[in-house]
Amino acid sequence: MSRLFIALLWLLHWLPLSVLSRIGEGFGLLLYALVGRRRRIVKTNLSNCFPDLDEDGLHRLTRAHFRMLGRSFLERGLQWWAPRERLERLVHLHGAEHVRRLLDEGTPVILMVPHFVGLDMGGLAISMHFDVVNIYARQSNKVIDRWLYHGRSRFGHQILLPRDESIRSVVREMKAGRPFFYLPDMDHGRKDSVFVPFFGIQAATITGLPRFARMAKAKVVPVSSRFLPGGQGYEITLGEPWADYPSGDLEADVACMNARIEAMVRPMPEQYYWVHRRFKTRPEGERGFY
Template sequence: MEKPHFRVALLHPRYWLTWSLFGLWYLVAQLPYRWQMTLGRGVGKLMLRFAKSRRIIAERNLALCFPELPPRKREQLLRRNFASNGIALMETGMAWFRSSQWLRKRFTIEGLEYLQAPHERGQGVVMMAMHFTTLEIGAAFMSMSHPVDGMYRPHKNPVYDYMQRKGRERHGESSNVLQRKDVRGMLRALQKGRAVWYAPDQDYGIKQGVFAPLFGVPAATVTGTSRFARVGRAQVVPYTVTRLEEKGLYHVKVFPPLAEIPSGDEQKDAVLVNQFVEARMRENPSQYMWVHRRFKTRPEGEEPFYPARKRRRKKRKPLASR
């Protein structure tokens, strides 16, 4: 995709509120790190109280994945998790608005050689990410450490879309952005020896995947990981980003390639992917995004785990405009 360009149309009065909110976000991002952590935890408390639908989803996910925990322990985990989600808002501001020099002082990285080795021999890499709350700031750390092409979903608000792309691309001059639906573009990048960011841990429906166990629960799992690795002749290299809040630091860990993928059996590969993802979720459960409906798609005959979403009624146009 082309680099984002500013357009005069983005200054239309209908976007002034959006620009004002971005201005506030920018100012908050300049605050000392400790202050931002405190603000983030406060936002998390508000989310826990008022984002009832997200709380219900997170509670259900934790009950499904950690049935062995007493209710009191799960409630404590839930509260820590919502605090982490609030902090993620602050971290997004840091990633988009703080300097690369400031960010470089905030993280350590381990295992970078697992990305460098295939790059040197011209082999592509499927950088397997997971939806932890550190996802946005972690992407900035990775793009400062190695050229990475990111998957991107356009935002409906053009100002937000512009700022999002600017924020994500500013730390990696040789990094590119690919639309999430641009499968051909992703394959071309892999075949050219690029590293492409890809997260297989959300529920996109069974049409794009298979059911594979996650915490012992059948979960609709995309088979893109193995297909991209096979067609793109690429290695699958996972990584995680852990917030070490007490130290004011983050640790990026790049894992050795998942050599078993692709195996030629997409079902087997999906099981391997979920086993790896589950292990990382167990290591750091409070920083995972439990607010997503990970078990939304159920096998035929099974009852849904989450309450049905309320459909918004479309506003009817006035008779005069029909």
């Protein structure tokens, strides 16, 4: 089945993006109808993070999210096989000068990448301009794992470290001039996490970002990945480096990160990865969300 899906993605990647994106949105609506458990997770997340939404608004935002999710699955073939020339026409990268300036100054860089559905396209765009270090979680499905790894390493000289690799290895690569492509906004349980607000909800959040920034004396650059409508492509924005971060107060720094991610999500909430159980770990004595 995995090989059939890969073959389908290969066939679809030849289509114009204006056609492929519509097929992807249709696929997302099919997922919305079929995957009831994930649909309920999305609705639970959205209803808690956007309490002002009425039932109709919640329904529309949930469907919009699944349309974007469907696109993210089917447009992955572009990341894996489209020639560089086509990708350069489709992917619009803004703010690369911020990273280039820091690297030219000899300052280590952490690319802070929230889980937008287009994050892999963002990673691809960045890899066409910079050699980065990334933490890669091997997939249990070897066929999918092979192509995910290929997509993240096909341009430049990227370093993908296993999840259990030493923190010192990441810091060493940053100090050698490689930006660190880091995804810090998923619920990984209580270990190395603190509870800080995310959309007003206490969320278990890993403390890695301020810890890495302190150890490497690195600047944090936020990365926003947006799917544009129809055949317009993708907009990847590298923001201004964060000033005065980290502050030295670990919990305050993690809370600051969540607040800044929330500000990035609000303009395009349908493109955040709401199928993840972001609030599955609860403070002691608090009832679970899911």
